[in-house]
Amino acid sequence: MKIVIIGSGAMGSLYGGYLSQSNEVYLIDNDPEKVDIINKNGIKIKEKDGDKLFYPQALIDSSTIGTADLIILFVKALFSRSALESNKSLIGKDTYVLTLQNGSGHEEILKEFVSEDRIIIGTTQHNASIIEKGYINHGGSGKTNIGMLTKETNQLMPIKETFEACGFATDISSNIQKIIWDKLFTNVSASVLTGVLQVKLGYLIDNEHGLFLVKQLVREAVQVANGDGMGFDEYEVLEKVKEVLINAHEGYTSIYADIRDKRKTEVDTISGFVVRASKRNGVPAPTHEFIVELVHALEEKN
Amino acid sequence: MKIVIIGSGAMGSLYGGYLSQSNEVYLIDNDPEKVDIINKNGIKIKEKDGDKLFYPQALIDSSTIGTADLIILFVKALFSRSALESNKSLIGKDTYVLTLQNGSGHEEILKEFVSEDRIIIGTTQHNASIIEKGYINHGGSGKTNIGMLTKETNQLMPIKETFEACGFATDISSNIQKIIWDKLFTNVSASVLTGVLQVKLGYLIDNEHGLFLVKQLVREAVQVANGDGMGFDEYEVLEKVKEVLINAHEGYTSIYADIRDKRKTEVDTISGFVVRASKRNGVPAPTHEFIVELVHALEEKN
CATH class of the missing domain: 3.40.50.720 (NAD(P)-binding Rossmann-like Domain)
Known part of the structure; x- marks a missing residue:
C-alpha cells in the first residue's frame, strides 16, 4: 500500500x-x-x-x-x-x-x-x-x-x-463517534486542566481540588455525549480517566507545553468539541465553555 | 467614640x-x-x-x-x-x-x-x-x-x-444584602480571574476571552442573587464591573498576589459566597463552583 x-x-x-x-x-x-x-x-x-x-x-x-x-x-x-x-x-x-x-x-x-x-x-x-x-x-x-x-x-x-x-x-x-467521545474524555478534563493549572497529570489525582475539577468536566462531557445518544456511564468514564492519571502520573501534555510557551493550543478541537455538541443537542456545558475561553485568555497573555 | x-x-x-x-x-x-x-x-x-x-x-x-x-x-x-x-x-x-x-x-x-x-x-x-x-x-x-x-x-x-x-x-x-451582592460582583468575576490568569485587571477588558469569562461569571452571580430576590439587572451590573476594569486598568488584586505567592486566598468568602447562595436557593452556579476549586488547586501547587 x-x-x-x-x-x-x-x-x-x-x-x-x-x-x-x-x-x-x-x-x-x-x-x-x-x-x-x-x-x-x-x-x-x-x-x-x-x-x-x-x-x-x-x-x-x-x-x-x-x-x-x-x-x-x-x-x-x-x-x-x-x-x-x-x-x-x-x-x-x-x-x-x-x-x-x-x-x-x-x-x-x-x-x-x-x-x-x-x-x-x-x-x-x-x-x-x-x-x-x-x-x-x-x-x-x-x-x-x-x-x-x-x-x-x-x-x-x-x-x-x-x-x-x-x-x-x-x-x-x-460507531466511530462513540470511540471518539470515549477518547475525548481524558483530553477535555485532565489534559486541559494540566494546561490551565500548569501541572503534571498526577497532580490531578493527588490534589482533592484537582480531582473535583476533573469530575465536574467529566460529568458535563458525559451528559453532553449522552445527549447525542452515546450511553456512557459517568462512573466508568471517570474511572478510566483516573487510570490514565495514575499510569501517566509524571506526564506532561501538549496543552501544558503550549500554554507554558504561550503557543496556540488545540483547545478548540478538544473542549470546543463538547461545546459545539452541547449547542447542537441543548445539553448545557457551561464549564467547558468557560475553560475554552480561559485557555484562550492564557494563550494570549502578553 | x-x-x-x-x-x-x-x-x-x-x-x-x-x-x-x-x-x-x-x-x-x-x-x-x-x-x-x-x-x-x-x-x-x-x-x-x-x-x-x-x-x-x-x-x-x-x-x-x-x-x-x-x-x-x-x-x-x-x-x-x-x-x-x-x-x-x-x-x-x-x-x-x-x-x-x-x-x-x-x-x-x-x-x-x-x-x-x-x-x-x-x-x-x-x-x-x-x-x-x-x-x-x-x-x-x-x-x-x-x-x-x-x-x-x-x-x-x-x-x-x-x-x-x-x-x-x-x-x-x-437592604444590606443587596449592597453586599452589589460589591461582590466585581470580586467574584474580575478579581478572581486576575488570580487564575495572573494578569492585571485591565487585561480582562482588553482581551475578548477575558471579557467573556467576566460576563459568564457575572451572569451566573446575578442569577443566583436574583434567586435571593435581589432584582439586579445583568447588563447594569456588567457595566459597573467594566467601569472598574477601566478605572483600575493597571491594578493588581490581593487574590492575584496570593496565588502568585502561593498563599491561601479569600476565594471561599468571595466566590464561595455565590456557591453557598446557589446551594441554598437552587439557582445553579457551576462556573463559580469550578473557579473556587481551580483557585484552591492553584494555591496548593507546590
Missing part, C-alpha cells in the same frame, strides 16, 4: 516507521534538517527491549509522489487545513484520508478535501515522544480504532490487515 | 487615621515593628494634594483598653475568627462590631462573638495601598455603606455622624 504520513512528529514517526516494513511509506515534514536525518539514518524507535530502525522516505514536498492509497494525518489539528492544502496532489479519487489526531471535529476539515466515503476517523492508544530528530521513544501500546463516517466498514479491511501485519492491533468500529 | 480597628493594613490605617481626628482610636496589629513606627511617627496618608499625618494609638495586645464602642474588623477574612478571639476583651454588651472586609458571609463568624443586633455589615468604595510601614497611599474615594443585619438602622446614626465628621461619606442602608 502506498501510504503518506503528513506530519512526522513522534506519532507520525512511530506509524511511519512500523508501516514501512511492508508498505511504500513517505513521511512529509516541513523541517529540512529532520528530513535529511531520516533519509540518512532512518527512523530509530526506542522500545523496551532496545532500538528498532526503519527506512521510510522523508520529503518536504510531496508533489512528485503522485496519488496515495492512504494518507494519514498526524499534524496538530490547527494545521490540518494547511497541511492538506499543500499536499493536495496526493489526493486521487481512490485515496483514503485517515486522521489519528488528538481531539475531535476533524471530519469537518477533511470534508473540504475528500468525499465523505473516503474519510476514516481513528484513535490510537499508542503514545510516543521525541528523543531527538529521527529518534523517538515508544512509550505505550494499545489498540488502533478506525471507522468510516459513512459506517460502511468493509473498505477498512485492507487497512486493518496491513496495520496488523506491521504490529498495530486494529479494531474496526461501526 | 472609642473605636478599635483590628488589622492595620492599608484600609485599617486609612480609617484609623481619619477617624482619630475626633475619636479615641486604637489600631491593633501583630507586627511589633509596625506598631512602634505608628506610635513614634503616626500614620502618614498620601493624598493627591500631599501627605496627611494622624496619631491613633497602635497596640499588639488590646487587653488593657477595656471595652470599645465600635470595633472595625479589617483583617483578611481568613483571620476574622482568630482576630476576634484574641481581642475578646474589647467586646462589651454595648459594643458594635463592623466589618468592612472584602467578600461576604462574615456575619456567620461575627455571630459567634456578638449578638445579631450588634453586627454592622459595611462596604467601602475607598481603596488604599501600603507604601511602607506607617505610610499608605489613598488611591480612591467613595461611599461607605453600612447596615444592620436586623434592619434596625436608627442605631447607626451616631456612627454615620462620626464617620462623616472625619471625611467618610456614609450611607445607611436597610
Whole structure:
C-alpha cells in the first residue's frame, strides 16, 4: 500500500516507521534538517527491549509522489487545513484520508478535501515522544480504532490487515463517534486542566481540588455525549480517566507545553468539541465553555 | 467614640487615621515593628494634594483598653475568627462590631462573638495601598455603606455622624444584602480571574476571552442573587464591573498576589459566597463552583 504520513512528529514517526516494513511509506515534514536525518539514518524507535530502525522516505514536498492509497494525518489539528492544502496532489479519487489526531471535529476539515466515503476517523492508544530528530521513544501500546463516517466498514479491511501485519492491533468500529467521545474524555478534563493549572497529570489525582475539577468536566462531557445518544456511564468514564492519571502520573501534555510557551493550543478541537455538541443537542456545558475561553485568555497573555 | 480597628493594613490605617481626628482610636496589629513606627511617627496618608499625618494609638495586645464602642474588623477574612478571639476583651454588651472586609458571609463568624443586633455589615468604595510601614497611599474615594443585619438602622446614626465628621461619606442602608451582592460582583468575576490568569485587571477588558469569562461569571452571580430576590439587572451590573476594569486598568488584586505567592486566598468568602447562595436557593452556579476549586488547586501547587 502506498501510504503518506503528513506530519512526522513522534506519532507520525512511530506509524511511519512500523508501516514501512511492508508498505511504500513517505513521511512529509516541513523541517529540512529532520528530513535529511531520516533519509540518512532512518527512523530509530526506542522500545523496551532496545532500538528498532526503519527506512521510510522523508520529503518536504510531496508533489512528485503522485496519488496515495492512504494518507494519514498526524499534524496538530490547527494545521490540518494547511497541511492538506499543500499536499493536495496526493489526493486521487481512490485515496483514503485517515486522521489519528488528538481531539475531535476533524471530519469537518477533511470534508473540504475528500468525499465523505473516503474519510476514516481513528484513535490510537499508542503514545510516543521525541528523543531527538529521527529518534523517538515508544512509550505505550494499545489498540488502533478506525471507522468510516459513512459506517460502511468493509473498505477498512485492507487497512486493518496491513496495520496488523506491521504490529498495530486494529479494531474496526461501526460507531466511530462513540470511540471518539470515549477518547475525548481524558483530553477535555485532565489534559486541559494540566494546561490551565500548569501541572503534571498526577497532580490531578493527588490534589482533592484537582480531582473535583476533573469530575465536574467529566460529568458535563458525559451528559453532553449522552445527549447525542452515546450511553456512557459517568462512573466508568471517570474511572478510566483516573487510570490514565495514575499510569501517566509524571506526564506532561501538549496543552501544558503550549500554554507554558504561550503557543496556540488545540483547545478548540478538544473542549470546543463538547461545546459545539452541547449547542447542537441543548445539553448545557457551561464549564467547558468557560475553560475554552480561559485557555484562550492564557494563550494570549502578553 | 472609642473605636478599635483590628488589622492595620492599608484600609485599617486609612480609617484609623481619619477617624482619630475626633475619636479615641486604637489600631491593633501583630507586627511589633509596625506598631512602634505608628506610635513614634503616626500614620502618614498620601493624598493627591500631599501627605496627611494622624496619631491613633497602635497596640499588639488590646487587653488593657477595656471595652470599645465600635470595633472595625479589617483583617483578611481568613483571620476574622482568630482576630476576634484574641481581642475578646474589647467586646462589651454595648459594643458594635463592623466589618468592612472584602467578600461576604462574615456575619456567620461575627455571630459567634456578638449578638445579631450588634453586627454592622459595611462596604467601602475607598481603596488604599501600603507604601511602607506607617505610610499608605489613598488611591480612591467613595461611599461607605453600612447596615444592620436586623434592619434596625436608627442605631447607626451616631456612627454615620462620626464617620462623616472625619471625611467618610456614609450611607445607611436597610437592604444590606443587596449592597453586599452589589460589591461582590466585581470580586467574584474580575478579581478572581486576575488570580487564575495572573494578569492585571485591565487585561480582562482588553482581551475578548477575558471579557467573556467576566460576563459568564457575572451572569451566573446575578442569577443566583436574583434567586435571593435581589432584582439586579445583568447588563447594569456588567457595566459597573467594566467601569472598574477601566478605572483600575493597571491594578493588581490581593487574590492575584496570593496565588502568585502561593498563599491561601479569600476565594471561599468571595466566590464561595455565590456557591453557598446557589446551594441554598437552587439557582445553579457551576462556573463559580469550578473557579473556587481551580483557585484552591492553584494555591496548593507546590
